[in-house]
Amino acid sequence: MATIHISAEPGDFADVVLMPGDPLRARYIAERYLEQPREVTAVRNMLGFTGHYQGKRISVMGHGMGIPSISIYATELIRHYGVRVLIRVGSCGGLRPEVELKDVIVALAAGTDSRVNRLRFLDNDFPAVADFNLARRAMEIAERRGQPVRAGSVFSADLFYMPDVERLHATLVRMGMLAIEMEVAGLYGVAAEQGARALALLAVADNLPLGRELSSAERETSFDAMIGLALELAAEEAAAVAPQP
Numbered sequence: 001m002a003t004i005h006i007s008a009e010p011g012d013f014a015d016v017v018l019m020p021g022d023p024l025r026a027r028y029i030a031e032r033y034l035e036q037p038r039e040v041t042a043v044r045n046m047l048g049f050t051g052h053y054q055g056k057r058i059s060v061m062g063h064g065m066g067i068p069s070i071s072i073y074a075t076e077l078i079r080h081y082g083v084r085v086l087i088r089v090g091s092c093g094g095l096r097p098e099v100e101l102k103d104v105i106v107a108l109a110a111g112t113d114s115r116v117n118r119l120r121f122l123d124n125d126f127p128a129v130a131d132f133n134l135a136r137r138a139m140e141i142a143e144r145r146g147q148p149v150r151a152g153s154v155f156s157a158d159l160f161y162m163p164d165v166e167r168l169h170a171t172l173v174r175m176g177m178l179a180i181e182m183e184v185a186g187l188y189g190v191a192a193e194q195g196a197r198a199l200a201l202l203a204v205a206d207n208l209p210l211g212r213e214l215s216s217a218e219r220e221t222s223f224d225a226m227i228g229l230a231l232e233l234a235a236e237e238a239a240a241v242a243p244q245p
């Protein structure tokens with residue numbers, strides 16, 4: 001049966017789902033990288049596809065912008081479709097000069113100004129952390145591929161257009177954060193609440209202190225490098241979650 005926001009049938013999603021923010025990116029990943037991709041949902045044009053990568057069944061679905069949006073899709077995928085592993089593949093703004101454009105960040109943990117995890121956790125501070133084995137595997141795959149990645153914490157902001165942004169950025173840098181984006185803390189909270197595993201891989205699309213940003217062509221190529229890593233991770237996880245013949 002469909003959910004409010006996803007029209008797929010039970011069994012339409014694989015155990016492992018890659019999640020870009022933009023649904024057209026989901027279509028791009030499915031059409032470019034998956035064998036025999038099939039569209040399984042398109043409610044509100046939030047497209048989802050299932051196909052195979054290196055013989056392993058994998059899905060890809062957009063999650064939209066911001067914690068409320070990713071929380072809806074992640075919750076329904078886990079609760080109603082039995083998804084076990086969610087891998088966000090997104091972009092972020094680098095907070096430090098040395099976090100360069102095109103770098104890929106493995107988001108080990110996320111701070112946030114959102115209250116969503118407090119709502120779930122009796123108003124206490126919830127540690128929004130990645131699944132350790134996913135993060136470890138991502139680092140191992142990156143090493144094997146000779147692909148440099150940075151592992152560290154990020155900040156998930158509710159507002160893209162934020163007042164007093166210089167003060168916030170200075171504080172985030174002082175507290176060791178690499179980048180800012182808008183979803184990871186929500187995804188990690190949902191995964192914990194719903195008993196699934198999650199990781200976010202983030203391509204640096206802007207360098208905020210240096211005021212630099214990627215062109216749209218450069219965004220595509222750096223996105224492709226990150227997707228290559230994410231797909232290998234997804235295929236390894238798909239084999240581990242449900243050993244395939």
Ligand code: HPA
Nearest residue numbers: 091092093180181182206
């Ligand atoms: N802020 C929030 N999210 C982002 C940014 C940013 O500067 N860049 C890419 N995603």
